Amino acid sequence: MQQLELIPLAHAKLSPSSAHRWLHCPGSVTLEAGMVDEGSEFAKEGTLAHALAERCLIYGTDPPSYVGHAIDGAEVPADMAKPVADYVDYVRSIAEGNTLLVEQRVEFTHWVPDGFGTSDAVVIGNGLCHVIDLKFGQGVRVDAHRNEQAMLYALGVWQTYSPLYEIDTFVLHIHMPRLDYVSEYTITVRELLNWAADVVRPAAQKALSNSVDFKPGEKTCRWCKARSSCRALARFNYELTSSRFDELDEPLEVKVPHTLTVDEIAALLPRLPLLVQWAKDVEEHASSVLSAGGVVPGFKLVEGRSLRQWADEERAANLLLTLGCEPYTQKVISPSQAEKALGKAKAGQIVDLVVKPRGKPSLAPEHDPRPVYNESATVLFEVEK
Numbered sequence: 001m002q003q004l005e006l007i008p009l010a011h012a013k014l015s016p017s018s019a020h021r022w023l024h025c026p027g028s029v030t031l032e033a034g035m036v037d038e039g040s041e042f043a044k045e046g047t048l049a050h051a052l053a054e055r056c057l058i059y060g061t062d063p064p065s066y067v068g069h070a071i072d073g074a075e076v077p078a079d080m081a082k083p084v085a086d087y088v089d090y091v092r093s094i095a096e097g098n099t100l101l102v103e104q105r106v107e108f109t110h111w112v113p114d115g116f117g118t119s120d121a122v123v124i125g126n127g128l129c130h131v132i133d134l135k136f137g138q139g140v141r142v143d144a145h146r147n148e149q150a151m152l153y154a155l156g157v158w159q160t161y162s163p164l165y166e167i168d169t170f171v172l173h174i175h176m177p178r179l180d181y182v183s184e185y186t187i188t189v190r191e192l193l194n195w196a197a198d199v200v201r202p203a204a205q206k207a208l209s210n211s212v213d214f215k216p217g218e219k220t221c222r223w224c225k226a227r228s229s230c231r232a233l234a235r236f237n238y239e240l241t242s243s244r245f246d247e248l249d250e251p252l253e254v255k256v257p258h259t260l261t262v263d264e265i266a267a268l269l270p271r272l273p274l275l276v277q278w279a280k281d282v283e284e285h286a287s288s289v290l291s292a293g294g295v296v297p298g299f300k301l302v303e304g305r306s307l308r309q310w311a312d313e314e315r316a317a318n319l320l321l322t323l324g325c326e327p328y329t330q331k332v333i334s335p336s337q338a339e340k341a342l343g344k345a346k347a348g349q350i351v352d353l354v355v356k357p358r359g360k361p362s363l364a365p366e367h368d369p370r371p372v373y374n375e376s377a378t379v380l381f382e383v384e385k
């Protein structure tokens with residue numbers, strides 16, 4: 001396995017990636033101080049994907065040629081090549097004939113003390129500047145419209161590069177190759193600088209002043225390191241439930257129904273993701289306190305459920321054979337596994353054999369781009385393209 005070197009990135013206190021949080025909840029900076037970010041597997045995967053894309057854009061190489069090689073100790077898996085290649089192709093198509101800057105450190109210290117970030121890709125030409133952000137996650141779609149992280153990168157590009165290049169308009173791109181999703185937002189330099197002066201500068205000053213002004217919200221709290229023990233978020237969630245159910249305490253049976261109305265359910269639904277995530281975070285926090293030898297009154301750690309397994313698979317298979325029992329099962333690999341195994345050149349030959357069963361009805365907000373589920377639709381299978 002060949003080892004390629006990767007330079008670790010520094011992080012600013014008020015970073016673009018946490019912009020939504022500190023811009024909306026200045027108290028989070030106070031509360032997060034000293035808390036360690038343990039870094040999830042998803043974050044490590046994202047870091048590797050960014051490093052791979054960086055190499056390809058700088059050296060003119062393609063992601064598949066890195067599969068099996070290690071970047072900063074992490075081996076590039078085969079299934080990373082295609083999505084990163086999609087992003088690399090996207091950047092190259094925009095960069096053609098223009099100036100391309102990859103993984104550039106940009107500073108926005110005019111508005112945020114010590115403010116800096118590293119933009120994935122910046123393309124400048126003819127007064128237009130494209131700021132392109134790769135998001136390797138496959139959970140929540142991130143929209144470029146008024147995206148504060150991308151706007152801070154643009155601000156940094158403006159401060160760092162406007163003395164060298166003429167820029168009057170920014171196009172912010174968020175590319176999520178694993179969701180096959182690209183979002184764009186255009187903003188003039190004037191609009192960007194107005195936002196920086198009116199919103200960013202005062203928010204940064206407040207955030208850096210040991211503020212205890214907490215503003216919980218689903219998006220704001222989602223990645224906050226303090227979310228499992230933040231009192232403001234706990235209060236926010238308690239108030240959500242108590243205020244919604246208060247009126248049910250009323251003994252006026254005629255006026256107040258004993259079951260929730262659809263309007264009450266509709267009001268609760270958008271808040272449930274935060275509530276559910278918060279419940280998990282609090283449980284994890286309690287477990288980590290107990291794991292570290294602490295006390296959580298009324299709770300203890302016990303051994304979780306585990307499944308039986310063979311102590312020695314080979315011996316078990318041999319014994320089963322002698323007992324007249326077939327020990328092995330055979331299963332056809334999935335279309336995705338087949339595509340990976342066959343490669344681009346041969347994958348076309350299996351297309352006619354691939355079908356995609358209809359998914360079960362799934363609850364989604366009205367603005368979700370997917371069409372309404374049609375119970376009576378006669379098409380039971382559709383060919384996957």
Ligand code: SF4
Binds near residue numbers: 027029217221224
């Ligand atoms: S959990 Fe939410 S409210 Fe609490 S500090 Fe973090 S962002 Fe602010």
